[in-house]
Amino acid sequence: MKLKQSILLLVFVLAFSFATHAQNLVHGKKLFETRCLVCHQADGGGVPNMNAPLDGSTNVVGNDIARLVRIVKGGYSEKVPLDGYYYNNVMTPNPDFKDQDIADVLSYIRTSWSNKASKITVAQVQAAKRKK
Amino acid sequence: MKNLKNILWVALLAIALGADAQNNAGLKLPEGFKATLFADTIGSARHIAITSNGVLFAKLMYPNKAGKSIIRLEDVNKDGVADKITGWANYGGTGIYVKGKDLYTSSDNDVYLYQLNDKDEVVNPLSPKTIVKGLIAKNQHASKSITLDGQNNIYVNIGAYSNACQEKDRIKGSKGMMPCPILDSAGGIWKFDGTKENQVYGDGKRYATGLRNVVGLDWNKETNSLFVMQHGRDQLNSFYPEFYSDAQSAELPAETMYELHEGDNAGWPYIYFDPYQKKKIVSPEYGGDGKIEGGEKAINPTVFFPAHMAPNALLFYTGNQFPEKYKNGAFIAFHGSWNRAPLPQEGYFVAFVPFKNGKPSGEWEIFANGFSGLSGSEKVMNPRKAKSRPCGLAQGPDGSLYVSDDSRGSIFKITYAK
Numbered sequence: 046m047k048l049k050q051s052i053l054l055l056v057f058v059l060a061f062s063f064a065t066h067a068q069n070l071v072h073g074k075k076l077f078e079t080r081c082l083v084c085h086q087a088d089g090g091g092v093p094n095m096n097a098p099l100d101g102s103t104n105v106v107g108n109d110i111a112r113l114v115r116i117v118k119g120g121y122s123e124k125v126p127l128d129g130y131y132y133n134n135v136m137t138p139n140p141d142f143k144d145q146d147i148a149d150v151l152s153y154i155r156t157s158w159s160n161k162a163s164k165i166t167v168a169q170v171q172a173a174k175r176k177k
Numbered sequence: 178m179k180n181l182k183n184i185l186w187v188a189l190l191a192i193a194l195g196a197d198a199q200n201n202a203g204l205k206l207p208e209g210f211k212a213t214l215f216a217d218t219i220g221s222a223r224h225i226a227i228t229s230n231g232v233l234f235a236k237l238m239y240p241n242k243a244g245k246s247i248i249r250l251e252d253v254n255k256d257g258v259a260d261k262i263t264g265w266a267n268y269g270g271t272g273i274y275v276k277g278k279d280l281y282t283s284s285d286n287d288v289y290l291y292q293l294n295d296k297d298e299v300v301n302p303l304s305p306k307t308i309v310k311g312l313i314a315k316n317q318h319a320s321k322s323i324t325l326d327g328q329n330n331i332y333v334n335i336g337a338y339s340n341a342c343q344e345k346d347r348i349k350g351s352k353g354m355m356p357c358p359i360l361d362s363a364g365g366i367w368k369f370d371g372t373k374e375n376q377v378y379g380d381g382k383r384y385a386t387g388l389r390n391v392v393g394l395d396w397n398k399e400t401n402s403l404f405v406m407q408h409g410r411d412q413l414n415s416f417y418p419e420f421y422s423d424a425q426s427a428e429l430p431a432e433t434m435y436e437l438h439e440g441d442n443a444g445w446p447y448i449y450f451d452p453y454q455k456k457k458i459v460s461p462e463y464g465g466d467g468k469i470e471g472g473e474k475a476i477n478p479t480v481f482f483p484a485h486m487a488p489n490a491l492l493f494y495t496g497n498q499f500p501e502k503y504k505n506g507a508f509i510a511f512h513g514s515w516n517r518a519p520l521p522q523e524g525y526f527v528a529f530v531p532f533k534n535g536k537p538s539g540e541w542e543i544f545a546n547g548f549s550g551l552s553g554s555e556k557v558m559n560p561r562k563a564k565s566r567p568c569g570l571a572q573g574p575d576g577s578l579y580v581s582d583d584s585r586g587s588i589f590k591i592t593y594a595k
Contacts, residue, residue, distance in 0.1 A: 078519070082518055082519060083412065083414075083415060083516055083518050083519075084515070084516070084518075086515065086518055086558075086559040086560070086561075087518060087519060087558060087559060088558070088559045088561075088562075090559045090560070090561040090562070091561070092515040092560045092561070093560060093561060093566075093583075093584060094221075094238060094583075095515060096515070098561070120347075120348075122316065122317075122346075124316045130239075133316050133317050133318070133319060134317060135316070135317055135340075135346050135347050136347075137347045137348060137349070137412075137415070138348060
């Protein structure tokens, strides 16, 4: 009986965690579509010379989470090359994004198209914010 | 066996090239026109210029694989394909213009002058004269397009480093600055002396203002005046969803052609041109709601086009090769949009507007299409899917039209035969 309960609980917890994960990606996708897509494009390919690509970008799939959090929240206007190219457009910040929003949108971006990087948790976003 | 394989490959390549010649290098053109791929993968070819001997020069956005950013292309055997390609310089940029043996180029900050010899080879690749220096280039709209009039004056576009002159650029809710301080040093066309060295802002003159960003411009020899193509503003729906839907934002504002005279003001950032109401409408950053009219003192466009198509080159056709209809008319290279998303993108073609006595005499039409390389009715959903993006135009001494592409690095040559 105890075993049965434990298994049930385990199944429940697993299902819940999968559902939350899926939900997070759904929420991340929605944020991407309303805030990011116009410039970064539906396929994450960006616009040559204008808006940086997210698909395949070394920064996006890289380990500098603090930098990604900073850009999503605060926008971007520096002229530095990304994978050998420069992008001229100014990125609009998202000052209203909560930590969960940042985690979700980054998780979606890092696991979409050809990207196969790790998802980002709220704890990671908070840690990244403490860094600066 | 290996030989046979090689022969087969060569044969296949020949067939492919032959097919390419037959299908006009993939372009769709009006009856009687033909296109060849004059050059391919030369680098990010922005604007182009041709000498009276037919030698073509292309300015690259980035140095190419060989580390060169000004490319010289010559078709020695006259088969419609460049067979002698060389290059020099290592700075990126957009502008290039040739006048006799004077070759002007631009980086995002400066304008340079190179000397050509009687074979149209560059004499001083390492030591050009600096004609203008220290122009504002703050990343956004930094490219400097150039053209000359008949009197050695050079006109330089200095794009506004902003979308709509908000206090905080591209931030929702940030108001437009009044007056817009950017207009003192950008957001217009500046006029300099094409023969004087080391000029700075103070040596030039703000010829026309209120132009967000011009990439395509040309001196019209018939009207003896400057014509420019403005890139209209972005993101009406992102910042003002209460006034503009995605669908409306995709179609607003018009891309506009202006004839400019000294002192003209085209109205940016205070107004934009709505192609449906055919009116100058106050920008929402300045209190507009999509309906309030403004810009009483701003000039009206000569021609307007659908939104966001990014006109990157303008050329008034003065040749004799094309049919009479094209004489003195305007060709415009539309680089293709990106900020119509989530709707399909538009542009990626060369358009034509007929002119008579210096005024448009008919509707604009698509002249050359198919640059994107997509088949049939398939639309470009994302700019990187487009194989080629038209960016520069030049007219050869025989009246052929050349189109450059900064995506794949192709140069197309378009000719007409009855």
